[in-house]
Amino acid sequence: MNKFLNFFKTLFIGIGGFFFNLIKDAFPLFKQVLMSQLSAFGSQVIAELAAGNLSGEEKRKEAFGRILAKAGEIQIVITDSLINALIEILYQKYRTQNGLDKDSENE
Numbered sequence: 262m263n264k265f266l267n268f269f270k271t272l273f274i275g276i277g278g279f280f281f282n283l284i285k286d287a288f289p290l291f292k293q294v295l296m297s298q299l300s301a302f303g304s305q306v307i308a309e310l311a312a313g314n315l316s317g318e319e320k321r322k323e324a325f326g327r328i329l330a331k332a333g334e335i336q337i338v339i340t341d342s343l344i345n346a347l348i349e350i351l352y353q354k355y356r357t358q359n360g361l362d363k364d365s366e367n368e
Contacts, residue, residue, distance in 0.1 A: 295337050300347065302331045307351045311359075324348050 306327045310320040325344055332339045355361075 295335055298335060299328065299332055299337060299339075300351065303328050303347055303351045304355070307348070307355045311355060321348060 303324070306324050310324055313320070315323065325341075325348060328344050328347065329339075332344070
């Protein structure tokens with residue numbers, strides 16, 4: 262009887278360790294996929310707002326609100342400073358891709 266219980270104990274420990282390692286290895290990839298989705302969404306927001314007639318500060322606030330809402334939808338907890346950094350990076354990327362220089366952009 263004791264050997265029987267030890268067998269199942271060993272089996273469950275082995276299976277538990279396997280799943281723990283699987284989840285541990287998959288988590289960074291899952292996090293990267295979610296952040297990629299958030300970045301893609303943010304790029305769309307930046308492009309959409311750039312075509313509008315809001316002031317620079319109004320665009321930033323609108324982008325911030327939309328990205329924060331999207332992060333909540335896909336269950337990402339993100340700080341305000343990271344959202345602001347993401348907006349700045351995506352805005353610079355948008356300007357570079359569209360050949361805009363700082364002097365010609367209405368900020």
